[in-house]
Amino acid sequence: MRHLLVFDVDGTLTRTMAIDGRCYAQALAEHLGAPVESEWSRYRLVTDPGIAAEAFERRHGRAPRAEEMAAIRSRFLSLLRATEDPVREVPGAAALLRELHGRAGIVTAIATGAWSDSALWKLRRAGIPVDGLAIATGDDAPSREEILRIAMRRAGPFARATYVGDGPWDVQASRATGVGFVGVACDGGAGRLKAAGASTVLPDLRDVDRFLNAVGL
Ligand SMILES: [Mg+2]
Incomplete structure (x- = not known):
């Protein structure tokens, strides 16, 4: 079997882990206008959508709308693609x-x-x-x-x-x-x-x- x-x-x-964490934290911090917790194990759901939703809720007191999540994701992707690190x-x-x-x-x-x-x-x-x-x-x-x-x-x-x-x-x-x-x-x-x-x-x-x-x- x-x-x-x-x-x-x-x-x-x-x-x-380093490149991803850096670009992700930057995208999130830019969107929220504040630094974010980057010890990922402190989030309930340690996934891209889980962390973004929780960080957004901590900052704004409500769940992010679909277009807000899309904006975070899109910024994260462009930071990732622009990285010069191997x-x-x-x-x-x-x-x-x-x-x-x-x-x-x-x-x-x-x-x-x-x-x-x-x-x-x-x-x-x-x-x-x-x-x-x-x-x-x-x-x-x-x-x-x-x-x-x-x-x-x-x-x-x-x-x-x-x-x-x-x-x-x-x-x-x-x-x-x-x-x-x-x-x-x-x-x-x-x-x-x-x-x-x-x-x-x-x-x-x-x-x-x-x-x-x-x-x-
Ligand atoms: Mg992993």
């Missing part, structure tokens, strides 16, 4: 996805809290092959748990599933949906993943055998 491997994007497949993969990510693609009994999918245009831009820039993968993003739901569920539905039937992520919120989403979890911490963060309950944390995705062993294959 098929084993489904669902990957987060930022910090898991693409080494973009957009790199997490070491080994592209090769690992290619390797998994060819293996019998394994299905891969993507579940990210990023908005789809941001996620696809980062994946393409980092050279991560995503053609044909089931993908669920922040466009689908503001809750990561729900995004993970949608990605699993889109990936089709499976006997076992594992979520591969880099944030404590990813550990929480995997627990809430009852799937396994493997952490990736290529820029530090192993400690906070373990504190959140992750039993296995890899330093990157270069060692295919170690990865397969971590997910129980």
